[in-house]
Amino acid sequence: MAAGGGVRPSGARRRVRASPEQWLTLLPIAFLALFFLYPFGDMVWASVSRDGLFAAYAEALDDPFFVRAVVRTLVVSLVCTVACLVLGYAIAYELTRRRTPIRTVILGVVLLTFWISILIRAYSWLAILQPGGVLSDVAGLVGISAESWRLQGTTTAVAIGMVHFLLPYMVLVLIPPLRAVDPALLRAAHSLGASRLRTFWRVTLPLTKGGIVAGCILTFILSIGFYVMPSILGGPANPFVANVIGEQVGTFQAFPVAGAMSVLLTVVVLCLYATLVRVSDPTKILGDSGKA
Amino acid sequence: MAPEESGAVARAIAWSTAVLLVVPMVVVVALAVNGSQYVQFQLPPDDVSLKWLREVADSPLWRSALMQSVKVALLSAVLATALGTACALGIRNSRYAGVVQTLMLLPLIVPLIVTALAIYPLWVDLGLLGTTAGLVIGHTVVAMPFAFLTVWSSVGTLDPQLEKAAASLGAGSWQVLRRVTLPLIAPALLASVIVAAAMSFDEIIVSLFIASPQTQTMPVVLWSHLRENLDPTVAAASVFMAAMNLVILFVGIAAGRWAVKRRGAAR
Numbered sequence: 225m226a227a228g229g230g231v232r233p234s235g236a237r238r239r240v241r242a243s244p245e246q247w248l249t250l251l252p253i254a255f256l257a258l259f260f261l262y263p264f265g266d267m268v269w270a271s272v273s274r275d276g277l278f279a280a281y282a283e284a285l286d287d288p289f290f291v292r293a294v295v296r297t298l299v300v301s302l303v304c305t306v307a308c309l310v311l312g313y314a315i316a317y318e319l320t321r322r323r324t325p326i327r328t329v330i331l332g333v334v335l336l337t338f339w340i341s342i343l344i345r346a347y348s349w350l351a352i353l354q355p356g357g358v359l360s361d362v363a364g365l366v367g368i369s370a371e372s373w374r375l376q377g378t379t380t381a382v383a384i385g386m387v388h389f390l391l392p393y394m395v396l397v398l399i400p401p402l403r404a405v406d407p408a409l410l411r412a413a414h415s416l417g418a419s420r421l422r423t424f425w426r427v428t429l430p431l432t433k434g435g436i437v438a439g440c441i442l443t444f445i446l447s448i449g450f451y452v453m454p455s456i457l458g459g460p461a462n463p464f465v466a467n468v469i470g471e472q473v474g475t476f477q478a479f480p481v482a483g484a485m486s487v488l489l490t491v492v493v494l495c496l497y498a499t500l501v502r503v504s505d506p507t508k509i510l511g512d513s514g515k516a
Numbered sequence: 517m518a519p520e521e522s523g524a525v526a527r528a529i530a531w532s533t534a535v536l537l538v539v540p541m542v543v544v545v546a547l548a549v550n551g552s553q554y555v556q557f558q559l560p561p562d563d564v565s566l567k568w569l570r571e572v573a574d575s576p577l578w579r580s581a582l583m584q585s586v587k588v589a590l591l592s593a594v595l596a597t598a599l600g601t602a603c604a605l606g607i608r609n610s611r612y613a614g615v616v617q618t619l620m621l622l623p624l625i626v627p628l629i630v631t632a633l634a635i636y637p638l639w640v641d642l643g644l645l646g647t648t649a650g651l652v653i654g655h656t657v658v659a660m661p662f663a664f665l666t667v668w669s670s671v672g673t674l675d676p677q678l679e680k681a682a683a684s685l686g687a688g689s690w691q692v693l694r695r696v697t698l699p700l701i702a703p704a705l706l707a708s709v710i711v712a713a714a715m716s717f718d719e720i721i722v723s724l725f726i727a728s729p730q731t732q733t734m735p736v737v738l739w740s741h742l743r744e745n746l747d748p749t750v751a752a753a754s755v756f757m758a759a760m761n762l763v764i765l766f767v768g769i770a771a772g773r774w775a776v777k778r779r780g781a782a783r
Contacts, residue, residue, distance in 0.1 A: 244689050244690055244693065245602070245605045245606045245689075245693055245697075246606045246607075246610065247606075248602040248605065248606050249602060249603050249605075249606030249607055249610075249616065251599060251602050252599035252600065252602050252603040252620065252660065252664075253603070253616065253619065255599055255656075255660075256619060256620070256622075256623070256657070256660070259635065259638070259653055259654075259656075259657050260622065260623055260631070260634075260635070260657050261619075261622075262638070263634040263635045263637065263638040264626075264630075264631075264634045266634070266637065266638070267633065267634040267637075310529070311529060311533045314525075314526045314527075314529035314530045314533065315529075315530045315533060315534065317526050317530070318526055318527055318530035318531075319530075326531075329534075330530060330531065330534045333534045333537050333538055334534070334537065335765075336538075336541070336762075336765075337537045337538075337541075339714065339761045339762065339764070339765045340541065340758050340761050341717070341718040341735065341757055341758070341761055342718060342720070343718070343720055343735050343738050343739065343742070343754075343757070344541075344544060344738075344754040344757055344758055344761075345540060346742075347544065347738070347742055347750060347751070347754055348540030348541065348543050348544045348754070349540055350742070351543055351544070351547055351751070352539075352540060352543055358543050388536075388537065388540065391533070391537065420523055421523075424523075445625065448627070449627025449628065449629065449630075451627075451628065451629050451721050452720060452721070456742060466627060466629040466721075469629050469630070469633060470629060473633060473636075479633075479637070482633055483633065483634075486627075486629070486630040486633050486634070489627055489630060490626055490627070490630050493625055493626065493627060494625065494626075497625045506621060507617065507621075507665055507668055507669070510621065510624065510661070510665055
């Protein structure tokens, strides 16, 4: 369909003939249609029609376990997004000031974190937070008894791991808008007597609003699909939506119900994505956040 | 103080967060070189030993998982790049660009657990379940959006005059594609292969659904070990995987340098 052949509205200025590369477009589209769209549509259809119309949805929404997971996912995702915004903005702000060796090191740390597999990061936080883990060992070294600390298996542990995963995304999305702020504006505000805080509040922050919104939506989209961190750091008592979906299939073989939950999750994600498209060019945002 | 310098609060947050980002990596390495029988953290470790690293390096399970990961990553990276490039080149100037672009990005937007769940029954039907081919196709679906984005950003900088000039000099459209367009975006193709390989190498959720014990990749083996036992081999395996992550990163940086140099030479 993207081959561009066929009819064009009259008055089209360019001669219309599909070039070979336009025909080539059909390959990736066919690939996605077969290996992604078709199975996805199949899953939607099964979730809608199996055992009576929308029965799987009723079952999913009646499941208190699922509903609690939805609430947990949304709340933790929101908290992580805010945490990432505050920490990520500080890092991106620091990184876009005059270049110094220590700032180059910080940038290196962010990129390094970005490239290390999520599984390794989940494992390292597990080793740190588990009872008798690194944190309690270190606490013991300085004479604090960490016996009563219960971090592993809590949503706090999940949130820590998630922020660790998401922070580089936020930083990389915020750097271009912060870099685009004209230093002359800051100097002007300064010379007009604005304090540093006021300059930040009235000049820098409003100028980077687009980046903030885009970064928050991206972080939130990534958050609500999390599977690895809740599974390893949250334990069986604190599943996210993705974990409940996995369990429906893995333990109960309940494909229609898992499909219904997946469709609900996807709808939320797509709505957020539509908002992201409205505030910025997704190929830019995602391209920055891709491992480039 | 110049207003464009950062304040003390921002600096304190930035630096302490950067430290917190690094700490877990340091911990994993420290655990991996710990000589004791248990997962134990001591600074300095009183018994530094490479035995856990050696145990992982010598284990047929970890070795075959690593080989499988490399194989699947390379194949799916090349496939994803080919498909992503075909799409990026085909839709510039097309009025369907927006629609196709959204379509290409879908596997990136949709949570991986949803993709995994959706493709599982199809993989069963097609006999792809548990096969290396099935893993390659699944990883290609996941990696293609990143390949597309990488090539797309470079296609935007293409000078259409060059292709027009080649065509006006009598080059057929295939010849233009092969001799002009593709060489011009070669650095992006390389970057795309690297990004896609990284995505595939780290992919865990789809792999958990569709890999068999014979075809499992490194993250899948790491996952099952993580759930069962926390002996230091997990830390050692993590170090190997992180090393692979870094190899891919440095290949990427070297390729970027090469592209810049090449561009300079072309001028």
